[in-house]
Every structure is written in C-alpha cells, then in structure tokens.
Amino acid sequence: MLDEAWDLSPSVSLRPEPFGALAYHFGNRRLTFLKRPELVSVVRGLGSHDDVRSALAAADVPPAQWTAYVGALRGLADTDMIRPRATAGPIEGNDT
C-alpha cells in the first residue's frame, strides 16, 4: 500500500473532534472514528500526495509506525472510507 495512490472516498465527510475526527460515509452510512490527530492528517493528505508513503512522511509519522498506520488505513479501506486513486499524481486536496 505504501507505494500506492489513495484518496478519501467522495461520499465521506470528516468532522474534527478533540481526539481526532469522525468519518461518516453517506453511502453505506458507516461512522468511523479516527482516534489520532496524526491519522486524520494522513487521511486528509492522501489525495494531495503521490502515494501513501509521502502522505505519512508529510504528516510527520515516524517510519517505525508506518506498518501500524497502513493497518489502520486498510481498515478504513474495508469500509470504503478511503479508496485507491485511479489517476496517478497529486490532485486537489479533498476536504469534503
């Protein structure tokens, strides 16, 4: 996943909360909690970075934690909170 380009799903809205954020998917109506502010930065940054690796780096996540973050991102992908980006290369930041 580290070398892939991902993005927030178009039907997902993020609501900032003191502990991180709450993500709501208008399509499948799932509510998910992003429990760390760093994870929120990563998720928000996905769309504007070439790949997950650079999104993690840009959010100052120490490389030692990348595996854990990839696990969390996979969890988000399972419920379509984030999805692979079809077109390569950075696009406008998505902040629905």
Next chain:
Amino acid sequence: MTVLETRPHPIDRPQGGSLIGQFEYGLDAPICLTWELTYACNLSCAHCLSSSGRRDPNELSTEQCEAVIDELQRMKVFYVNIGGGEPTIRPDFWHLLEYAVNHDVGVKFSTNGVRINPERAAFLASTDYVDVQISLDGATAEVNDYVRGPGSYDMAIKALTNLRDAGFQDAKISVVVTRQNVEQLDEFKALADEYGATLRLTRLRPSGRGADVWDELHPLPEQQRVLYDWLLANGENVLTGDSFFHLAAFGEALPGLNLCGAGRVVCLIDPVGAVYACPFAIHDNFYAGSIVTDGGFERVWQNSELFNELRSPQTSGACTKCEFFDSCRGGCMAAKFFTGLPIDGPDPECVQGYGESALEGSRTVPPASQDHSRRSPARNQPVMLTLARREDLVAPPVSACAEGPLAGFIP
C-alpha cells in the same frame, strides 16, 4: 440550567486511550441526536417516554425546523433520529424529511405507522438516507394493544406491509422490551424476517408516562437473564441502541457502546426547541437550554453548564466497588432518576441485585415537569387490564443487539 456566554475552559482531556474514555469527555457535536417534532399523537401508549398526546402551542414552526436542520448540517451531525409524539402527523413532516436529506442530514424516524399508506411507502422507498422504524410492543395484537391501545397492532402491521410491498428495504421494527413481551423475542424476530425488516429491541425506562407503569411493565430479574442470553445468542442480527449495557454485569459485555451517552454523545431536542441530555430525560433536572432563546443548538450543546458537568468525571458511589463497573458503569441515569434512586448508585435493574434493595429503601419519585397527555381519555387508549403472563416461562426469549447511541458504528 444556564448556557454560558463563552465556552467553558475545556476540561483536561487525556490523549489517546479508548474511544469510550474519549466519549466521556463529550464531543463537539452529538452523534446520536433525537429530535421530537411534536408532542401530538394519535395514540396514548401507557409507557410513552415523552408523555405525548396534545400538540404544544409553542411547537417549532416549519422555518424554525429548517433552521435547526441548517445548523445540524453546519455542525456535521450526519443523521438525526426523529420521533415525537407521532412525527408524521405534522403537516410539514414530509417536507422536513426532504429538507433534511437534501442538507446532508440523514433521517431515521419512528412512527406508529398511522400515515404510512401505499403512496408514502412508495415515496420512502425512493429516497436514500431515510430509515423507518415502526414501533411495536407485542408480537401479537393482544400483547401490543395492551400498552399501545386497541388497533395499534393492526396499524403497525399495515405500515410494514405497505413498506414491504413498495420495495422499501430494511425497515426497523422497534420493540420496547417489557415483562409481557419478553417471552415473544423469537416471534418478533420471525415477524421482522417476514417483512424483510430488522428487529430493534430497546430498554423500557421509567420516563414520561413510563414512570406510572414501570413497576408493572419492566422485566423481572429472571427475565433480564433471559433477555441477556437471547441477546448473546442472537445479537448480530438485532439492533439494541446499546440500551442494555446494564446487562453486561451478567458476565460478558454485549456488543456496542457501554456508556451512558447523555449530554456527551447523545441529546434530545424537544418539539418546542428545549434541549435535554437524553430522550429519556425530559425533566427540568436535565434541561440544557433552548435553541430558540439561547442562541441555537450548537451554543447549547457546547456551552450548557449541565452538559459540561456531565462531561466531567463522575462519581459512581457504591458501583465503583462492583467488579462489573467497567462494563455496566452503574447503568442508566434516567432510570435511576425517575425511580427516585441516587444518580451515583446502582441502576434499578442492576443485575447484581443491588437495584431491588435500593428500590425497597426510602426514595421519592420526582414529579414530572411536563405532561402533554390528553386530558380526556381517547377512544383508543390502552386499558391495561391484567394480561395473563405465563408464570412458567423459562426458555427462549429474547434477542437483541446493537443499537445504542452508536448503533451501526464500529468503534
């Protein structure tokens, strides 16, 4: 209760930790908001949590309701549970439903079915983001009509039939578990399957008119066990609003959020715009402010003194010593308050038995602070003549599982 001018100094919130730990300190906006649109109702259920019947003359206007929806959209309250009274008898109900959905506020509404005719059912089947919850408190007319009134069973079944025939997917059948219907859990499940619906079981609280009948309707201690076992066995396919977390003290915690969310992640907006900590706590003691006179819902949610108190660490009295405290957390605040028990002690239905002894002690049931019940009896009012109950009940009852403040979310 007062709404402070400025946001109070934020309480020191621990970083990280469990989600429940975070929820205890409250959120910037609720995730389980109930909005009762009217106190008017065509029925007069004996256990109505909001003592509904008559319309309140100060009910919010259509424009005021639209302004509430605009504010919810701004606050990113992604969906709202609409109830009443009977919300569908407001003439602008269908308009408000569309208005909400068009403003990114999904709607789940509760109804006794009175207005769910074939046309409305077809309309509902054509919308996204709308969930319909039909209230039914007995799997048979006899048991249901005992508390909901004559004709109410047929009305609910007719609505479910119309929804199914119109192709509406996954309606909810919402059951308040009582002493009389706890033996019908398998029948409820079969009924839900028959209508392509999902069963939702919730706890009876002594709120509103429920306070008057709670002693007679609330499940007996042995029935609590039956309910718990049924939920453990059938949990995945049944919603519960996470309302049975007091049963966690039987051992294994039930799935969902084990936490009283009142004022933290849950709240109620009533038909006149008053905000209370929880739909089961319509009482001056749990009044947070008014969206009409206190500057809107967001201000009340964020600045109410009461809510900020609820978001501060609570004392739990005798419960703190209980080995099940982590999952039960002393149970339901509203259930304790309306039975006259101390808020920082055990739940009246504490499955470790501490509730029963507390109920036997001296207590004063608080007087209701609002009542919209009809003043003269309606034709279809329940009579509550004694309903025979199988004293031999042992086996299968209950099911339930997953619809608390956070129903449907995977924390």
